Amino acid sequence: MPRRALSLWIPLLVLAMLAWPASTLGFAAGIAAAPPALTPANPPSGTEGLGATWYTVPTPEGRTLLVAIYDTRPSPDQAVPAIVVLHGTHGFARQYVQIAHDLSEQTGYVLAAGCWFDGAGQGADTAEITPIRCPGGPEFAGATQHAWPAVRALTQAVRQYAGGTAPLAIFGHDRGAEVALQLASSSDPTGAGIQAVVASSGIYTAVPRTPDYDTPTPLSLADSLAAPVLILHGQADTEARFSNAALYYQQLQSANKPAQCVVYPRTGHDAMLRTAPGDAQGHVFADGVRRSAAFFKGLFSEGAGQQILDCIPG
Numbered sequence: 209m210p211r212r213a214l215s216l217w218i219p220l221l222v223l224a225m226l227a228w229p230a231s232t233l234g235f236a237a238g239i240a241a242a243p244p245a246l247t248p249a250n251p252p253s254g255t256e257g258l259g260a261t262w263y264t265v266p267t268p269e270g271r272t273l274l275v276a277i278y279d280t281r282p283s284p285d286q287a288v289p290a291i292v293v294l295h296g297t298h299g300f301a302r303q304y305v306q307i308a309h310d311l312s313e314q315t316g317y318v319l320a321a322g323c324w325f326d327g328a329g330q331g332a333d334t335a336e337i338t339p340i341r342c343p344g345g346p347e348f349a350g351a352t353q354h355a356w357p358a359v360r361a362l363t364q365a366v367r368q369y370a371g372g373t374a375p376l377a378i379f380g381h382d383r384g385a386e387v388a389l390q391l392a393s394s395s396d397p398t399g400a401g402i403q404a405v406v407a408s409s410g411i412y413t414a415v416p417r418t419p420d421y422d423t424p425t426p427l428s429l430a431d432s433l434a435a436p437v438l439i440l441h442g443q444a445d446t447e448a449r450f451s452n453a454a455l456y457y458q459q460l461q462s463a464n465k466p467a468q469c470v471v472y473p474r475t476g477h478d479a480m481l482r483t484a485p486g487d488a489q490g491h492v493f494a495d496g497v498r499r500s501a502a503f504f505k506g507l508f509s510e511g512a513g514q515q516i517l518d519c520i521p522g
Contacts, residue, residue, distance in 0.1 A: 246365050249274065252340050258305050264344075265322070265365045267358045272344035275322030275362060276305045277369065278312035287371025289508045292363050293321040296382025296409070296478075297329035297348070297421075301337035303481040307379065307497060314501035317508070318370035322362045324355060329383070330418060336478045350421025351386035351411065359387055360396070375508050377404035377435075379500055381480060382448065385410030386426060389437070393429035401434060404507050406500045408440045408480045411448045412456040427452070430459040436466035438503040440496050442475030470499060 246263035252274070255262075260276035267273060281288060293308045295301060300323035308321035326345035328334055349355045367376045380388035385407035392402040414422040426433075437460065441453040450471060460467040472479060472492050479492040487493075 246275070246277075246369055251276075254338065255302060255305060255340065258302070258309060260305055260309065260321075263365075265362055267346065267361045269346065269357065271346045271358065272342075273323055273358060273362050274300070274340070274342050274345070275320050275366065276308060277366070278309055278319045279369075280312060280316055281318070287374040289315075289317045289375040289377060289504065290363075290367045290370035291315070291317055291319050291377045291379060291504060292366050293319070294324060294359065294378055294380040294384030294388055295321075296332075296380075296384050297350075298332040298334045298337055298339075298382075299323070299325070299328040299348075300340045300342050301334075301481070302340060303337055303483050304381070305340075306483040307480075307493075310497045311379065311501055311504075314497065315504055317504065318366065320362075320366040320369075322366070324358045324362060324384070324387070325349065329421070336481055350418070350423075351383040351390060352421065352423055353390075355387055356391060356394075359391060363402070375403045376401070377406075377504055377507075378402055379406040379408065380410065381408040382477070383411055383421070386412070386422060389426035389433070390424060390429065392435040392437075393426065393432040404436050404438075404504060406438045406440065406503060407453075408496060409442060409445055409448050409477050410439065410453060410456075412452045415448075427456050427459065430456065430465070431463050433460065433463075433465050436503075436507060437468070438500060439467065439469040440472070440480065440499070441470070442472045442477060442479050442492070444474050445477045447477040468503065470496075 249262045249264045251262050260278055263275050265273040265275055293304050295304045304321040308319040312319035323342035323345050325348045326342040329348040346358050363376055378388040388405045392405050411422055412426045414425055439453055439457055441450050443450050457467055457469045475492055479489045480496050482489040483493050
């Protein structure tokens with residue numbers, strides 16, 4: 209091509225590259241998309257006394273998640289571990305924000321409790337919780353790959369808020385534990401892997417009445433698990449039987465995965481959510497938070513050692 213023609217084409221090519229969508233260029237170069245931003249939000253009705261700062265998070269599908277954050281850092285420039293509390297099938301609730309509050313006080317980390325779908329899932333019992341709606345949130349899709357983008361959007365936003373390079377962990381209850389274990393057992397295209405999971409009353413095999421809401425099951429992914437796990441489970445749980453939790457724990461041990469297990473005798477599925485002062489099962493909540501805080505600090509604090517627990521009574 210003549211030199212004069214080439215000199216005319218170069219500026220046009222530069223202008224075309226500048227006008228091309230950044231997301232397309234990023235995809236072509238194999239660059240991960242930027243984590244979603246947190247937008248300040250008003251506290252939902254009934255949560256004003258919890259002391260959290262509220263935000264919304266966009267999902268890749270154009271939906272909106274709601275998240276409460278506790279941050280006790282002396283400086284926002286200090287990078288600390290980020291822990292996200294994920295609710296169960298019955299939906300987001302005040303009790304999960306209380307768990308985040310107490311874990312924040314006991315760890316000093318950035319704690320977040322957020323929704324990953326709006327409302328309650330099929331057949332869920334909301335009698336034991338104080339629901340918080342998630343306006344604009346995704347519909348319930350169970351613990352399946354359809355739910356992963358929303359959960360990843362939430363965890364990435366919180367991790368970025370906490371410094372971007374610090375460890376990321378999840379405290380999940382019921383199907384919140386299940387989806388956390390699914391993600392911790394699968395490759396993350398963003399590179400921001402989950403580095404620890406507390407599974408409270410988790411679902412480890414498909415629920416017979418709603419099998420399509422539990423795939424892939426944590427039990428089927430046990431060999432791929434890439435994060436230490438603390439299992440908290442009630443021995444009298446009739447919704448997610450302790451026998452399945454014990455089977456999952458045994459499989460992790462056989463695969464030489466770092467795992468701990470605590471069983472609460474004569475305790476049902478949602479005992480961990482009995483956060484009200486004076487509740488007869490409040491000791492489960494207090495003990496579960498204490499053990500979870502020790503678990504996270506044992507992994508993320510300098511010089512701390514891990515205590516191995518073998519399904520000991522709580």
